[in-house]
Amino acid sequence: MSALAYTVGDSTTMLRRNLRRLQRYPSLTLMLAGMPIVFLLLFVYVFGGQLSHGLSANLSGGRSGRAGYLNYVTPGILLVTVAAAVQGTAIVVAMDMTSGIIDRFRTMAIARSAVLTGHVLASLIQTLASIGVVLGVAVALGFRPDGGALASLAAIGLLALFAFALIWLATALGLAAKSVETASNTPMFLTFLPFLGSSFVPASSMPAGLRQFAHYQPFTPATETLRGLLTGTPIGANGIIALGWSVGIALASYLWARRLYANRRS
């Protein structure tokens, strides 16, 4: 077998191991997918009626009231789903790093990258499954994506790429954490970022300072692009910016995670 075949083989073995672990530890997945669903219900049924009054018709897909707000908020909720799911990545990575089995892997002649690749791919599958569940709930509540098949595919692609970037970031945070408790806290800021962007209300309604922050942080272009693809709002330059952020975060986090893993000494 070639080196590449070993790398692929070992990564697949690790992926299988991590998927099995997730299956044995379902409470984590349920908790992390449950949070965005609670947010969705909260924002649509508690705040939605009132918030919908501030939305222009082109932002609410031409619908009025709660249904219009559901249309507006669903893309943002999907990104909250990603942010919540990667919290699980950090926890699972830190759990692994604090157990003895990682040292066993490190004394074996296996592809160095396989341990991290296995975690990232398992998390990606888990995150996409969470997105599927949350989207299903949104559709059940009345959300209707109307961008067409190609746009829907592009939306899935963007979600996957954005998730991939945040998963690498969470992997690095999980490696950097000294304990599982720390690892469950450090990625928490990711779940707050959508609130400081255009996920729940248009950024233009925010005061100066916050508005600029909202404008330049990665969740806003991702939300705008996703909303455009799913509900037909204008995307503009946001598509390119969202791609740039995703690739940049993925690359920087990958390099950081790889270094942390290689330099582990404890």
Add this chain to the structure above:
Amino acid sequence: MRDPRQPAVAATGVRKSFDETVVLDGVDLIVEEGTIFALLGPNGAGKTTIVRILSTLIPTDAGEVQVAGRDLVDDPDGVRASIGVTGQFSAVDELLTGRENLQLMADLNHLGRVAGRARVDELLARFDLVDTADRPVSTYSGGMRRRLDLAMTLIGSPRLIFLDEPTTGLDPRSRRQMWDDIRALAAAGVTIFLTTQYLDEADELADRIAVLDQGRIVAEGTPAELKRRIPVGHIHLRLADLSALRAAATLLEGAVPDEERLVLRVPGEGDVASLRGLLAQLDDARIPVTELSIHGPDLDDVFFAVTARPNQDKEAA
């Protein structure tokens, strides 16, 4: 190509510090192919650090190391392909079953589907884990966990196995069983590098023993050679008060007082003649003894013999 007569482990001048603390201070080791080598030392002597270095987990600060004929720095993957490591803390996946853990190792050793499955079944049977094979490891007892750990190490048939305190925390029966497993491996030609803090374990298993103390090898040899340097045992004397303890400590040669427990540890044999002599000495000095017990040689005696100080952080009298 590697020379078959090369030792399994050859280390010279290994040094390692963590921050300011010197953990290994120039360690030399030779372990011959096909032998059981025991590294004996108290907690904190640096045993685990040596195992972590030899198994490629951490780099040295200085020194030359060859493991399985390959250089640790130039060819770490070559080393990894020849070794198996069972650490002090069990390296098993708690969420998987015993069988899944072994299958994972079979896959990572690229054994192939059929051969891998056969090897898993073989090891489950050999380590008496068949009945519990499909239960999650989190339900396993300490002894079962250690056996699974060793079975996982053996999947790839390594020629050299590191066992870091393999019996620490095990009950006497599991400990005996682990010893039998280790002997069976050695009989099959596998080189064993084990660390332990128990003299009886090293004595029982090892062809050669090295005594590690404060980051240095302070004695090395066969168990017989080492024991010749060790007094046969020691006698514990409990005294009534501190002044009696101190008086007895000055009177008796090589005695180590424990002022907290009012106990004096005197190296010596437990035979009637020497006991009578000892008691006569104490009687002549009018030092009353409240209790006396005789002990066989233990690690403390080894340390006392080779370092002339007891195996604690207290100073010898």
